[in-house]
Amino acid sequence: MEYFLHADSQGEIEKRKKWLHKEFFPRGEGQMLGDYSVVKCKKIFSDFEKMKADPVDVADLMLFYVEIGCRFTLAYGDIDEPFYASFARYFDKTMKYIRANNLMSAYRYRAKKIVDSVYDDVGWGFPDELLDSYNKYVAK
Numbered sequence: 001m002e003y004f005l006h007a008d009s010q011g012e013i014e015k016r017k018k019w020l021h022k023e024f025f026p027r028g029e030g031q032m033l034g035d036y037s038v039v040k041c042k043k044i045f046s047d048f049e050k051m052k053a054d055p056v057d058v059a060d061l062m063l064f065y066v067e068i069g070c071r072f073t074l075a076y077g078d079i080d081e082p083f084y085a086s087f088a089r090y091f092d093k094t095m096k097y098i099r100a101n102n103l104m105s106a107y108r109y110r111a112k113k114i115v116d117s118v119y120d121d122v123g124w125g126f127p128d129e130l131l132d133s134y135n136k137y138v139a140k
Helices: 008-024 038-050 055-076 081-100 104-118 126-138
Strands: none
Touching: 008 038, 008 055, 038 055, 055 081, 055 104, 081 104, 081 126, 104 126
16 A cells, blocks of 8 residues: 655644544633534544555544543543543553554554543543553554
8 A cells, every 4th residue: 555655744734633633622721612513523534544644644644633632621621431431442442553563663642642641630530541452452
């Protein structure tokens, strides 16, 4: 499969990161609660994947999505259980993708930083689910 060169897709990644950030923080972080759309977020990813982006770039964008979700819950407090379940599943999917594409050495510390960012401040068992996924794929 032919991929975008990593350097060529940086503009596309940054554009999509801005779109994702705006979905969660339409007025900037720390401002009024955003009303994000899972459908819009999925479209941002599916359009990027259709471009046959390099797996390094796909993993970067996937991790960014989980990072922004964690920042969202830290900014606005307790969300609902479906929110946490969705992000836990997506983190697991992301870690599986990283492992399958032999990118663990590039993303291991960033993924652990995500887990650590919510470990003491978020409930619903969410941090434990993230840690379980992290350990499952890093240990392989």
